[in-house]
Amino acid sequence: MSEQNSLQKIEKYNENKVVRVSQELYQLEKIRWRMSTLGYRLLFAISQSVSSIEEEILPDVGFEKQSLFKYLGLDNNNDKYNRLAETLVEVGQNMLQFATRKKNGAQVWQGYTWITAYNLAVDEKYVQICINPKVRKFLMQLNKYACIQPKYYLKLSSDYQNWFYPYFKNYVKLHQWKVSIEDLKNALELTDSPTYDPQKNKNANERFLSDVIGIRINEKVKAEQRAAKAEKRAAKLIEWDYVIDKKTQKPVGTLAAITQHTDINVTASAVKTGRSYTHLVFFMSEKTATVSNVRKEKDASQNQAEADMGKRQQTRKRSGKNQDMKSIMQDLFSSEPSAQAIPNPAFVPMPEKEPKRFNYDEDKIKEMAKMSKMTFAQMVEKLKLLHDENGYYKMA
Known part of the structure; x- marks a missing residue:
């Protein structure tokens, strides 16, 4: 394990704490990453654990072993140590793969490992994992991310x-x-x-x-x-x-x-x-x-503000x-x-009780801008779009 990095210990897993998964991982034409169910669970656990860290150097993550077994659904498995070891190997070997092009059109292939080292011992309390700093942005809270919670994906x-x-x-x-x-x-x-x-x-x-x-x-x-x-x-x-x-x-x-x-x-x-x-x-x-x-309170407040400004839609009797x-x-x-x-x-x-609000992603706006022979910024200004905390553009 890294001798310079500190160790962030995870004693108990919070099934309600949000895991933020970068939207950059979900570009089908550019990026590939695939794992087993246990591999996904472990990677999401790592992402949740480091999401609030602001230090420039990522600390190693130390999961309390029995809590990790329970989180992965291995607590009653007689072969749980081997299963966990295999999952650690899987996360270490299944690389995040990119296929992109430079500005001059040259094809580029890149690959990054998620973790660089791990330590699992029968007689030690913590499972230590060293995270690859090059994948930091895919594990940390970004302007664009999908929020998932363990209580659902488990x-x-x-x-x-x-x-x-x-x-x-x-x-x-x-x-x-x-x-x-x-x-x-x-x-x-x-x-x-x-x-x-x-x-x-x-x-x-x-x-x-x-x-x-x-x-x-x-x-x-x-x-x-x-x-x-x-x-x-x-x-x-x-x-x-x-x-x-x-x-x-x-x-x-x-x-x-x-x-x-x-x-x-x-x-x-x-x-x-x-x-x-x-x-x-x-x-x-x-x-x-x-x-x-x-x-709900945020949406209700926003809807009320629009109603106060005279934007309320005429009520219709539901059929x-x-x-x-x-x-x-x-x-x-x-x-x-x-x-x-x-x-x-x-x-x-x-x-709908209130006017429908449309959400756009960057690709959709770029497509609309191209069809209208406008720049991205011009299209955003024309549609009067606001950039929200989830990375989407919505009508003001």
Whole structure:
């Protein structure tokens, strides 16, 4: 271990303390990082532990061993020391990989290890970990980050669920995320798998949708595809159902688990280009039951301020249909999802009491600026956008 660094001891784990994961990690076309469920958990624990450190030199982190076993779900495992040792090796060997270009167009490949050393001993109280200072910015609190809490992600049981969850948290304010299936395969390191290779399996993308994403086509989607083909138009986006376990008849898979166990709802629709599915559109919304009181008070105060300035929208009587949707949305907050994918409020929006506020990320603003032949700054000024603490731009 580092002889110069101090040791920050972690005696007890706080399941409510926010882990801030940099949005810079979620650029599919540039960055790759993939681990097992235990690997993700350990990395998030390291991130949480160093998030408030302001010293220029990062201290080594010392986790109280029994607390770490419990956090990782290994406290009752007879092979817990070997499992923890394997996880430390995994975090040390699975590098953060970049593929970027210089201003002159030259391709650049870079790789950084997350940790540079560790010490795990049966007769010592602490597991010591030395963090690579070069990945500091990805582990520390930045202007752009996704906030995740252990009480949610510790319930996720697969590496796909743990990989996708921070992505969805990153995009939840935008409510939708469109991404190509090939980009996802590349980021998940599945491009070499014959199961998901269209050249070796004609149903490769369908298998990816069911096995990795956990969605299946339904009759509404099929009917819309037939109608779109007959009318020679693009098919409308309709949410697919979650995959159902044949034995239990309950939803399973990545999206169903994230909706069941975390603070967000996620559904998806697959987009066809020609005869093949090429893109996915994810629909995300926060569960109102999980929004903190501080956040609710802040939103209420902001809404009241707008109302006082005469911006209140005319009130409209809710229809019975929308009342039913409210009940459906509340069902999403239960501990167990229904046998069918429930309409996501991000996909079927309810009438709003206050004017809708749009959130934009930098890529969207750059795209809009390019189309309008404007600079990034000019577009921000034209739309009268404010930069919030989460890294998004929103209308003033």
